[in-house]
Amino acid sequence: MSDPMMEIRASFFVECEELLESLFDALQELSEGASDAENINVAFRAVHSIKGGAGAFSLDDLVEFAHHFETAMDEVRSGRLETDEDLIALFFRCGDILSDLVHASRDEVDIDRGGIDPVVSELKAAVGENGGEGGDDKGRDETPDFVPMTIDLSDLSGVDEPDVDFDFGSPPDLEVQVPDAPEAAAPRLRVRFKPEPELYESGNEPRSLIRSLADFGPCKTEIEFDPPSSLLPLDPPQTRLGWTIEIETKADPSAVEEVFEFADGLCELSVERIGPAPAETETLPEPSAAEEETAPAPPRTSEPREQSDVQSSPPGPKPSPRQRAAKKTAAAPSATVRVDLDRIDRLVNLVGELVINQAMLSQSVVEADLPSNSPIGSGLDEFLQLTRDIQESVMMIRAQPVKSLFQRMSRIVRESSSALGKRVRLVTEGETTEIDKTVIERLADPLTHMIRNAVDHGIESSEERLSVGKPEEGEVRLTALHRSGRVVIEITDDGGGIDRARVRRIAEEKGLISADANLTDSEIDQLLFMPGFSTAAEVSNLSGRGVGMDVVKNAITSLGGRISIHSAAGKGTTFSISLPLTLAVLDGMVVSVENETLVVPLSAIAETLTLRAEDNRRLGPRTSVVLVRESFVPLLDLGVELGYRDPKSSYGGSIALLIGQEDGSKAALVVDSIEDQRQVVIKGLQDSYGHVPGVAAATILGDGQIALILDPTDLVQSATGHSRAAILQEAG
Amino acid sequence: MTISVLAVDDSRTMRDMITLALRDEGFDIHLAEDGEHGLEVLESLAPDVIITDINMPRLDGFGFIDAVRDRGESRHTPILVLTTESSPELKARARDAGATGWIVKSFAQDKLIRALRMVAG
Numbered sequence: 001m002s003d004p005m006m007e008i009r010a011s012f013f014v015e016c017e018e019l020l021e022s023l024f025d026a027l028q029e030l031s032e033g034a035s036d037a038e039n040i041n042v043a044f045r046a047v048h049s050i051k052g053g054a055g056a057f058s059l060d061d062l063v064e065f066a067h068h069f070e071t072a073m074d075e076v077r078s079g080r081l082e083t084d085e086d087l088i089a090l091f092f093r094c095g096d097i098l099s100d101l102v103h104a105s106r107d108e109v110d111i112d113r114g115g116i117d118p119v120v121s122e123l124k125a126a127v128g129e130n131g132g133e134g135g136d137d138k139g140r141d142e143t144p145d146f147v148p149m150t151i152d153l154s155d156l157s158g159v160d161e162p163d164v165d166f167d168f169g170s171p172p173d174l175e176v177q178v179p180d181a182p183e184a185a186a187p188r189l190r191v192r193f194k195p196e197p198e199l200y201e202s203g204n205e206p207r208s209l210i211r212s213l214a215d216f217g218p219c220k221t222e223i224e225f226d227p228p229s230s231l232l233p234l235d236p237p238q239t240r241l242g243w244t245i246e247i248e249t250k251a252d253p254s255a256v257e258e259v260f261e262f263a264d265g266l267c268e269l270s271v272e273r274i275g276p277a278p279a280e281t282e283t284l285p286e287p288s289a290a291e292e293e294t295a296p297a298p299p300r301t302s303e304p305r306e307q308s309d310v311q312s313s314p315p316g317p318k319p320s321p322r323q324r325a326a327k328k329t330a331a332a333p334s335a336t337v338r339v340d341l342d343r344i345d346r347l348v349n350l351v352g353e354l355v356i357n358q359a360m361l362s363q364s365v366v367e368a369d370l371p372s373n374s375p376i377g378s379g380l381d382e383f384l385q386l387t388r389d390i391q392e393s394v395m396m397i398r399a400q401p402v403k404s405l406f407q408r409m410s411r412i413v414r415e416s417s418s419a420l421g422k423r424v425r426l427v428t429e430g431e432t433t434e435i436d437k438t439v440i441e442r443l444a445d446p447l448t449h450m451i452r453n454a455v456d457h458g459i460e461s462s463e464e465r466l467s468v469g470k471p472e473e474g475e476v477r478l479t480a481l482h483r484s485g486r487v488v489i490e491i492t493d494d495g496g497g498i499d500r501a502r503v504r505r506i507a508e509e510k511g512l513i514s515a516d517a518n519l520t521d522s523e524i525d526q527l528l529f530m531p532g533f534s535t536a537a538e539v540s541n542l543s544g545r546g547v548g549m550d551v552v553k554n555a556i557t558s559l560g561g562r563i564s565i566h567s568a569a570g571k572g573t574t575f576s577i578s579l580p581l582t583l584a585v586l587d588g589m590v591v592s593v594e595n596e597t598l599v600v601p602l603s604a605i606a607e608t609l610t611l612r613a614e615d616n617r618r619l620g621p622r623t624s625v626v627l628v629r630e631s632f633v634p635l636l637d638l639g640v641e642l643g644y645r646d647p648k649s650s651y652g653g654s655i656a657l658l659i660g661q662e663d664g665s666k667a668a669l670v671v672d673s674i675e676d677q678r679q680v681v682i683k684g685l686q687d688s689y690g691h692v693p694g695v696a697a698a699t700i701l702g703d704g705q706i707a708l709i710l711d712p713t714d715l716v717q718s719a720t721g722h723s724r725a726a727i728l729q730e731a732g
Numbered sequence: 733m734t735i736s737v738l739a740v741d742d743s744r745t746m747r748d749m750i751t752l753a754l755r756d757e758g759f760d761i762h763l764a765e766d767g768e769h770g771l772e773v774l775e776s777l778a779p780d781v782i783i784t785d786i787n788m789p790r791l792d793g794f795g796f797i798d799a800v801r802d803r804g805e806s807r808h809t810p811i812l813v814l815t816t817e818s819s820p821e822l823k824a825r826a827r828d829a830g831a832t833g834w835i836v837k838s839f840a841q842d843k844l845i846r847a848l849r850m851v852a853g
Contacts, residue, residue, distance in 0.1 A: 004752050008752060011745060015743065015744045015745050045788070045789065049742065049787070051816060052785075056746070200808075202830060203830070205852065206833050208852070211850075262832055262833030265827070301838060
């Protein structure tokens with residue numbers, strides 16, 4: 001059973017992520033003033049379900065915290081506690097802790113209790129102050145009222161089970177005879193059981209209850225029948241029947257009472273020991289003679305039902321089930337299937353093979369030189385279309401909404417704004433925009449860093465904001481949208497904008513630019529992305545503070561993405577990240593250099609040029625620039641960069657790809673010819689070769705040839721020296 | 733004899749746990765994700781016993797039991813409530829709604845099977 005349990009455990013943690021997501025959604029709605037009671041219900045249920053599952057895996061810390069959290073929310077739910085800004089803020093912090101605990105439990109690491117205990121105290125205080133007496137007499141004490149059922153009856157079931165079948169049609173003197181049972185000598189329990197009418201209504205079955213007693217040992221049963229005075233008002237579930245059962249067993253009376261647990265309050269029940277005590281206690285003298293005279297112990301009944309009604313009626317009006325059902329219907333059971341990611345990746349790979357195969361087939365058909373109206377040609381066109389559709393559908397499987405990512409950012413805003421003593425809220429848009437799962441995962445760190453930056457450097461202090469007539473509370477806006485086949489994520493703050501004079505000064509101090517460099521606003525903004533610009537020492541962990549934007553940029557570029565800045569003084573700054581929908585295919589330009597076929601991602605190419613000899617200037621033995629629309633850009637010969645040949649003396653007439661860098665700078669990449677423009681399936685190289693500078697991946701072309709997919713940005717960067725400042729200085 | 737069970741719980745983990753606990757023990761398991769869904773399933777299924785959670789979206793456990801008891805066919809179907817809390821208050825409320833018995837999460841497998849066999853007769 002251990003293996004499936006591990007699977008369920010894993011799926012529990014997946015479910016926890018979904019529950020945390022709906023928790024934060026609901027809290028967000030509440031914080032925006034939505035007074036719909038369903039929100040607090042959703043939040044409550046999320047925490048409650050986490051607690052339930054955590055209990056099943058004995059994750060005690062998680063259970064305990066979830067319990068405190070849930071208790072406070074229950075107070076709100078039942079109307080005993082009013083929500084205000086402080087309470088919602090507390091709930092958000094609790095959500096953060098809950099999420100930490102979930103992750104700590106999942107990864108089986110310890111968590112610092114220092115952060116938790118004060119919050120638990122706050123929760124208790126919130127419940128205590130406002131919950132009043134109502135909260136106290138419900139038994140909400142220090143320890144959670146959460147007692148897993150631990151009674152283990154398995155050691156009792158070894159007793160031979162007589163094959164009894166109680167049948168209500170049997171004559172009243174029905175007995176289960178126990179052969180050879182020396183009655184007087186054996187320890188026995190006498191059970192008197194008389195159901196109330198309600199027992200029948202609750203779905204409990206006396207027959208099943210009595211039959212369960214046979215698990216304890218041989219039974220002897222007598223039926224009491226209380227005949228009605230008249231047959232006419234004969235109503236089956238009346239208290240006409242009772243049973244007395246003698247069980248030969250050493251079991252404790254409490255174990256037998258356990259069987260009647262569900263019937264508690266719905267029957268008269270007494271369990272007493274007759275005959276000698278079980279072996280362990282045999283030394284104790286037992287007045288067996290007096291026993292029969294002793295009046296049976298007062299029956300363990302049963303507060304009457306009405307009374308328990310009164311005690312248990314919940315505080316506040318209880319909506320009828322139909323009202324509740326009619327309420328805003330939360331998500332209906334969604335028709336989803338969970339699939340192992342490995343299987344999807346396998347499918348993605350197979351589709352990749354299919355695409356390659358299709359391309360090879362197309363090529364063979366072309367080479368066969370068939371007439372243009374041949375049926376093979378049109379069949380192939382259809383095949384091409386189908387392949388493309390299949391490919392898109394398969395990629396969609398890997399796509400996920402960015403919502404979970406955005407929710408993590410909301411925590412970053414809460415934490416960093418409170419650490420800085422600023423008031424900042426996060427507004428998210430386009431949370432349902434879908435993007436490849438891997439991209440989402442790898443975006444988390446760069447986005448975290450950018451959001452922190454926005455709160456820290458973007459948004460001004462409260463005083464500053466008020467003095468320029470802005471609302472005290474700053475706003476960071478996180479938006480996702482589809483734009484021309486890519487996903488664009490924007491991080492916008494309504495702060496003071498980039499202080500370009502300061503950025504310039506820092507860059508000068510650090511020797512990144514010369515004091516007399518003539519830079520446009522956008523070039524100054526680009527300085528933020530330069531290695532070495534960040535004021536703090538570089539740390540490898542991206543999510544740590546003090547990491548430069550250059551690391552952020554590299555992370556985005558490695559996903560095939562681009563990043564750009566727009567900033568307006570006094571109005572704020574926007575960072576735009578544009579990403580491919582998938583990492584598995586890309587639109588590429590197939591080029592050839594020295595008879596080698598290479599693929600350049602189309603997203604990196606700004607335009608293609610035919611160079612003129614007079615525009616080409618040589619700056620050094622291996623350094624050339626070329627004049628492109630009135631400005632010089634570095635000229636790189638791909639054949640030279642890849643070590644295929646020596647630099648040519650002149651590049652007049654050569655074909656070049658103008659590579660647009662994210663910083664707006666450009667470089668011309670010389671190739672011998674452009675072969676084709678097509679979608680290629682990406683085959684990772686890193687598993688086999690590690691990172692090769694200038695090379696992103698490989699692909700298989702239609703003719704079966706393997707071609708490298710270049711990373712032009714990386715290529716240009718490593719070729720043009722270590723920092724872009726050099727280019728700016730040279731060219732500027 | 734195979735006992736057919738309808739388990740209603742909005743938590744996938746709990747549904748998985750119930751399935752795991754019962755699948756090799758001669759139970760025929762049917763699952764529903766909340767009370768409304770449970771009622772839909774009951775349109776075409778007459779289980780020997782029903783297990784239900786309390787806190788669920790759309791229609792919670794109390795409402796579900798209520799509705800099950802209102803239906804002619806399932807009036808006497810035993811219903812076990814799966815609860816996280818063992819408070820007498822909760823048991824009384826479940827009882828009022830018409831529940832047959834209750835199992836406290838986290839249940840031990842043998843405990844669940846024993847209870848199901850008992851109420852299913």
